[in-house]
Amino acid sequence: MIAGSPVSMRQSASNAKRLLRPPTAGFVRFMFGRGVSMVLKVNRPPGADASGMFRRPRMVLRAKRFEEISAILEKTKTYPGPVRMVGADYSQARCVGGDGGTTVDTSGLDKILEFGETTVRAQAGVRVGRLVRELAERNQELLLTPEMGQISVGALAVTTCPQASYEPGLAQLSSLITEMKLVTPQGRQLTVTARDRDLLRVLSSSFGLLGVVYEVVLRVQPMTPVKIDYLVLTLKEFMARFSSIIDAPGALRLHISPFNDRIIVERRTSDETSNLSRSGIWQIRNSVMRNVLPAFGSTVGSVLSGPGVRSAVVSGVQRALRATLDRGSRGVVLYAHEWMRELPPEAWKSRYTYSLWAFPQSDFPKVLREYFGFCSAYYKEHRYRCNVVNGASRLHQDRGSLFSVSYSGPMFTLEPSSTGEQGWDEFLMDFNDFASALGGIPTFNQTRALQTEHINKAFGDRARLFRALRQRTDPLNRLRNSYFAYLLG
Numbered sequence: 001m002i003a004g005s006p007v008s009m010r011q012s013a014s015n016a017k018r019l020l021r022p023p024t025a026g027f028v029r030f031m032f033g034r035g036v037s038m039v040l041k042v043n044r045p046p047g048a049d050a051s052g053m054f055r056r057p058r059m060v061l062r063a064k065r066f067e068e069i070s071a072i073l074e075k076t077k078t079y080p081g082p083v084r085m086v087g088a089d090y091s092q093a094r095c096v097g098g099d100g101g102t103t104v105d106t107s108g109l110d111k112i113l114e115f116g117e118t119t120v121r122a123q124a125g126v127r128v129g130r131l132v133r134e135l136a137e138r139n140q141e142l143l144l145t146p147e148m149g150q151i152s153v154g155a156l157a158v159t160t161c162p163q164a165s166y167e168p169g170l171a172q173l174s175s176l177i178t179e180m181k182l183v184t185p186q187g188r189q190l191t192v193t194a195r196d197r198d199l200l201r202v203l204s205s206s207f208g209l210l211g212v213v214y215e216v217v218l219r220v221q222p223m224t225p226v227k228i229d230y231l232v233l234t235l236k237e238f239m240a241r242f243s244s245i246i247d248a249p250g251a252l253r254l255h256i257s258p259f260n261d262r263i264i265v266e267r268r269t270s271d272e273t274s275n276l277s278r279s280g281i282w283q284i285r286n287s288v289m290r291n292v293l294p295a296f297g298s299t300v301g302s303v304l305s306g307p308g309v310r311s312a313v314v315s316g317v318q319r320a321l322r323a324t325l326d327r328g329s330r331g332v333v334l335y336a337h338e339w340m341r342e343l344p345p346e347a348w349k350s351r352y353t354y355s356l357w358a359f360p361q362s363d364f365p366k367v368l369r370e371y372f373g374f375c376s377a378y379y380k381e382h383r384y385r386c387n388v389v390n391g392a393s394r395l396h397q398d399r400g401s402l403f404s405v406s407y408s409g410p411m412f413t414l415e416p417s418s419t420g421e422q423g424w425d426e427f428l429m430d431f432n433d434f435a436s437a438l439g440g441i442p443t444f445n446q447t448r449a450l451q452t453e454h455i456n457k458a459f460g461d462r463a464r465l466f467r468a469l470r471q472r473t474d475p476l477n478r479l480r481n482s483y484f485a486y487l488l489g
């Protein structure tokens with residue numbers, strides 16, 4: 001079927017069967033009657049994608065109007081379950097997971113509907129990068145700005161996206177949401193506002209299991225300059241100065257190199273009095289992150305094989321990044337939207353991958369010391385080590401969502417990072433057990449290779465509560481895929 005040619009709902013079932021064969025790229029339009037139609041997108045071949053994640057939807061539909069989502073959810077025979085949403089497809093785990101069902105691509109729901117003084121209203125498919133740029137044109141910004149622009153607003157509302165935070169109560173992007181419009185598993189529309197705090201808390205960690213979000217309202221504030229300072233420390237120095245590091249105001253992001261015994265502490269403080277210094281340091285760092293790392297990623301992963309050559313290249317990247325940061329240690333002032341990276345539209349092309357766990361702030365120096373030891377022992381035994389500088393963020397307590405990683409108190413994330421070369425997946429399996437044993441909290445979208453016991457240990461009653469709620473609201477498992485069936489039941 002050619003793009004734009006109308007077909008009936010009956011025909012759609014045979015189209016769906018056709019998609020069981022490896023498809024070629026293209027588009028098919030579906031008609032729902034009364035002028036409501038949708039374009040069916042034949043994706044990259046289903047199955048394992050380049051990031052190693054396995055998915056096999058029977059069909060992928062691109063929604064342009066939220067009414068189409070209701071129609072899909074109601075027609076259980078035409079649109080087989082699980083019905084799963086996909087935003088930018090930038091998750092590190094299999095949380096989208098098509099599993100022989102219907103995957104709905106939200107990229108057609110791409111309108112920013114209303115800019116207000118303290119909020120902005122947008123459809124689910126709008127990318128955060130675009131939203132942040134358009135807000136900046138109005139001298140506004142989100143209260144938290146992520147470093148990556150690909151995230152869809154719909155995913156932001158329902159997944160775990162922790163950010164280096166400034167104050168208690170706001171450490172995760174979903175806590176910016178004050179209103180959510182969604183379609184329930186039965187196809188009914190529902191609007192939830194901040195007045196329904198508990199409901200919003202559950203929906204903010206629902207990963208498309210309790211309903212499909214099609215519109216959200218997010219909090220915004222006037223744009224404020226941020227001063228950025230760097231401190232380069234050894235592990236020993238970091239441990240000795242930890243109390244003063246966490247007591248000083250500002251958001252903290254760490255850049256950790258276990259094999260160089262280096263921790264770069266990046267502190268971001270709001271600074272309304274600062275003049276913006278366009279020293280270019282930040283732009284250089286951005287360029288390193290955006291261009292140098294991915295470029296080396298493809299080289300390291302596919303061309304170089306000898307471990308000697310590989311580590312020489314890798315440490316070259318790390319040296320470049322560190323030199324950039326060292327030069328920036330005088331302090332730079334910029335607006336939050338300037339630190340956002342635009343990665344390629346397809347996640348697998350970024351050639352940058354990581355996994356994320358969070359640990360109680362009070363334990364973090366000990367966790368980091370153990371992690372340095374773990375990395376070194378792992379390298380000795382398996383000759384594998386992460387080849388990208390590891391990240392970490394300080395998170396204030398945030399109870400805005402049920403699966404918030406800083407639900408119980410202030411935390412630090414730890415994010416082993418890599419270009420995904422051979423040995424990475426095995427490293428993460430061992431790292432997961434290491435992290436879980438140290439009381440770590442994972443995420444469903446940014447932690448790879450999770451097992452049920454990690455979830456039960458980390459979330460306990462919260463996981464049980466969510467499971468019971470999900471069973472009540474979606475008894476036919478219309479929205480549940482095998483990934484969540486395995487981890488949450």
Ligand SMILES: Cc1cc2nc3c(=O)[nH]c(=O)nc-3n(C[C@H](O)[C@H](O)[C@H](O)COP(=O)(O)OP(=O)(O)OC[C@H]3O[C@@H](n4cnc5c(N)ncnc54)[C@H](O)[C@@H]3O)c2cc1C
Pocket residue numbers: 084085086087088089090091092095096106124146147148150151152153154155156158159160161162163173207208209211212213214343347350352353445446
């Ligand atoms: C290279 C890289 C860099 C990253 N950098 C950052 C960063 O700096 N900061 C950060 O916070 N995160 C970062 N991430 C993680 C990423 O932002 C999150 O995993 C985010 O959730 C992905 O958004 P997405 O639109 O791609 O979601 P998807 O992967 O498309 O979907 C995520 C989940 O949300 C569900 N979902 C999507 N849309 C809807 C909807 N409308 N209604 C209901 N459910 C829905 C999906 O079914 C799935 O379960 C990065 C990821 C990568 C790969």
